[in-house]
Amino acid sequence: MEPPLQMPFGYPTRVLYECKAYEGLTSLSIVRNALGLRLDINEFEIVTKSSLSKRKNNSRSEYAIEQRDRYIYQVGIASIYGFTKPAVEFAANNKIPLLSLQWILDDSHLGMLKQLNQEYIDQLDRNYLNNLFSFLTNSTPNQYYRDNFRYLFDAVYVEWVSNFLCTFEDNLKSLYVGLLESGDMIFLKAKDNNYHAYMSNTVHTSVLKARIHYQINSLGKWELDIIRDNETISLAKFDFFVPDTIMKRWKESNFSRLEATAIKQSYFARIFIYNHSENTNSPVTIVNVDSNWLANLIRTEQRW
Structure with missing residues (x-):
């Protein structure tokens, strides 16, 4: 890639x-x-003998740049x-x-992978396998495969592979990659279609802010709420799993509220979100944590 x-x-x-x-x-x-x-x-x-022999010629008329x-x-x-x-x-x-x-995927979807073994592969039609192989190994599949791979596979076998690919494709549509300044990568699962529609626009003039929340019953799964600057209306919400290195720091503080706020301030101060391929003018959106909201959160937690 x-x-x-x-x-x-x-x-x-x-x-x-x-x-x-x-x-x-x-x-x-x-x-x-x-x-x-x-x-x-x-x-x-x-380095080959051919490339070395070309370097011996000191009277080159062209630049010596390979x-x-x-x-x-x-x-x-x-x-x-x-x-x-x-x-x-x-x-x-x-x-x-x-x-x-x-x-990225839930346990039920991951469980489907255990059904894939050599015995299952051997009983599939060879043409089906060739089509599947062509689709999975082509980094830039042609438009036919992009639009018709579900029909192509389902017409031959309504089996594990077609079901898995369809489910995986649906997951990818709502999935965005976020990069933190620490170098950690997070996978943002959109909770609705608002963000996808917003990023399809070619021009974004507003500054985007982030508010980050966690749930008591699921400490490793946080929510990212994106708003416009100086507004409180949510543009879109995402669920994501906190990277292990960050969770380790939080766990060492016995999952304290104050430490969670410090983590939001240090690790999630700025998030770079990749916008799939629908907006070539703006491949990355930068979202900064809402500093006013965070400051108020710190004051509130310090009073606890």
Whole structure:
């Protein structure tokens, strides 16, 4: 994947994800291997005899710049379930992005994955498998697959794969990626269609503010409420799971209200939300925490 925004005056960046389908948590050794792969592809260059011979010619009429694309590569790990504590700590220390379907999908949807095994694959029609393979491995599927993949798969097999893809597609439509200034990534599940409609506009002149809440009966699941500056009417609401590193800090304070407010102030002061692909003029929306609301919250909690 290539990030929608690139830093100027440097090589563009790309992100490679290793995808793991283990039944349990992904271990430290897998994350260590990702670090080694990142070093390999960024630090070493394959030099051929042909390229060396061209460099011997000192009377070149053209600039001595190789016509090729160069990238800075990041390597991450994606898994069905989560990661062990050592794996999370190692990834945080070495800036290796981690992604788990457990952070996006509910347990019932994850349970569908256990139905996928070799016995199930062997009994599927070969043409069906070829179509599925073409769709899943094509980073830019043509319009036919975009519009008709549900019909294509359901017409052949109303089976596990088509059901899973349809459910997953529905989840993706309401899912947005948020990036914190700490480098942590959160997945924002829209609770309605308001935000999607708002971001389809090409021009946004208002400043967006965020108010963040947690629930006593589900401490790891927080709500992000987006409003316009100097207004109180909600534009959209999202649910998201707090990253493990942030939850660890909150847990150490015995989940105190005051510490939760400090976390909101330090980690969620600014959130960068990626807007899918419908708005190429504004691929990222920046949402700042509502400082007035937060200050009032601090005063209130200090009186407790």
